[in-house]
Amino acid sequence: MKRFFTRTLCHVACLLFFLSACQLVSCQSDKPIETLNFGSERYDSTALHIALVPNRDCFPIYVAQRTGIYESLGLKLQIATYPSQMDCDTTLMGKIADGGWADKERMAFYGSRMKGLEIMWEGTSRWHLLVCGTLRIKNVKSLKERTVAIARSSSENHLLDVALKSVGLTDDAVYRPQINDIKLRADMLNGNQVDAAVLTWPYTSLAYANDHSSIYSQRNADANGCFVMKTKSLKRVDRRAQWKLFEKGRKMALDSIRTKGVGAYSLILQKDYHLPKEVADTLRF
Numbered sequence: 001m002k003r004f005f006t007r008t009l010c011h012v013a014c015l016l017f018f019l020s021a022c023q024l025v026s027c028q029s030d031k032p033i034e035t036l037n038f039g040s041e042r043y044d045s046t047a048l049h050i051a052l053v054p055n056r057d058c059f060p061i062y063v064a065q066r067t068g069i070y071e072s073l074g075l076k077l078q079i080a081t082y083p084s085q086m087d088c089d090t091t092l093m094g095k096i097a098d099g100g101w102a103d104k105e106r107m108a109f110y111g112s113r114m115k116g117l118e119i120m121w122e123g124t125s126r127w128h129l130l131v132c133g134t135l136r137i138k139n140v141k142s143l144k145e146r147t148v149a150i151a152r153s154s155s156e157n158h159l160l161d162v163a164l165k166s167v168g169l170t171d172d173a174v175y176r177p178q179i180n181d182i183k184l185r186a187d188m189l190n191g192n193q194v195d196a197a198v199l200t201w202p203y204t205s206l207a208y209a210n211d212h213s214s215i216y217s218q219r220n221a222d223a224n225g226c227f228v229m230k231t232k233s234l235k236r237v238d239r240r241a242q243w244k245l246f247e248k249g250r251k252m253a254l255d256s257i258r259t260k261g262v263g264a265y266s267l268i269l270q271k272d273y274h275l276p277k278e279v280a281d282t283l284r285f
Contacts, residue, residue: 043096047076048242051091051100054081054182054273056201056285057123057225058101061246062272063265064253075245081272084180085154092117092228098239099229109153116231120243123225126218127159128204131196132189133211140216141167146195149179149188155224156198163216183274202273202283209279257285 052058061079064070070077080097082088089106091097093113099120107114129148131137137146140163150157161171177194179185186203188194190210199207204214233239257265262283269280 044076044078046238047078048099048239048246049078049080049097050246051080051082051088051097053085053088053101054083054202055101055123055225056125057227059262059265059268059285060250060253060257062268063257064249066265066268066272067253067256069249069252069256070245073245073249075242075249077242077246083183085151086180089114092230097230098233099227099243102226102228103155104224104226105155105158106153117228118231118234119226120229120247121227123227125200125225127156127198127200128214128218129159129163129196129198129216130189130204130207130212130214132192132194133213134192135195137195137215139167140164141169143196143215144169144173145175147175147177149185149194149197150176151180152176152178155218156200158224159198159216159218166216202269202275202279205283206275206279261285 050061052061054062065077065079080091080100082091085101085103085106088101089103089110092100092102093110099117101123102114102117102119104119107117129140131143137143143164148160150160157176160174160176164171164173174196179188179194179197182199182203185194185197186199186206189197189199189207189212196215197207229243234243262269262285263281266277266280266283269275269283270277273280275283
């Protein structure tokens with residue numbers, strides 16, 4: 001049974017990566033952002049394979065890929081984007097991905113099933129507890145017996161626990177529908193389908209644009225997101241060389257974002273993060 005489960009998990013991870021894989025950008029970095037290609041390509045065994053969740057820390061990676069920075073460095077990179085950390089975890093536990101975005105809370109939850117992952121750097125993305133703008137909820141205590149959309153065994157769930165505890169409420173004081181897809185969680189808040197939701201950048205901006213407000217936020221010291229690489233991948237000479245190029249390109253993209261502003265890459269936010277143009281154009285990093 002254990003062998004069957006492991007084999008099935010690998011098959012699912014492979015399928016998810018194939019379905020979510022994003023195209024290497026064929027344009028050079030000096031081409032207009034409007035010319036970027038968001039198609040798909042066949043799996044390339046020589047490429048570095050990365051699994052991402054659309055958040056603030058991963059944004060420079062998308063920029064480096066879409067604007068041709070990685071291509072100019074000679075790096076073959078294939079990105080698979082997942083709407084939820086749970087789906088991303090499935091790929092990280094499979095055989096295809098060399099690394100990607102992880103949540104230390106979920107890594108602890110999975111235990112030995114996520115062994116063999118090395119934390120390369122820790123993120124700074126913060127989670128915020130936002131409440132529906134049509135409700136008169138001004139503080140965490142007013143959330144009692146309300147619905148709060150989260151993903152279980154995650155950093156956002158931990159944030160909710162901490163928030164409730166800070167005002168003397170128990171973990172079961174609120175209803176917690178499990179909405180793993182971050183964008184869907186924001187859409188449900190915007191559609192008044194839940195009373196509150198725990199979100200991170202850029203979906204916090206989507207919520208603010210719809211007159212929702214934050215009543216509790218995570219401190220930088222509590223950020224649990226991290227970028228991981230598989231130990232077995234780092235043992236390969238070619239993968240170690242690719243990792244160095246990956247980091248060089250990410251830092252180049254980060255410098256570009258800080259210089260030009262997020263608005264210069266609005267199309268990436270629209271395509272990879274599924275944000276409306278009016279929100280993507282006005283985002284701050």
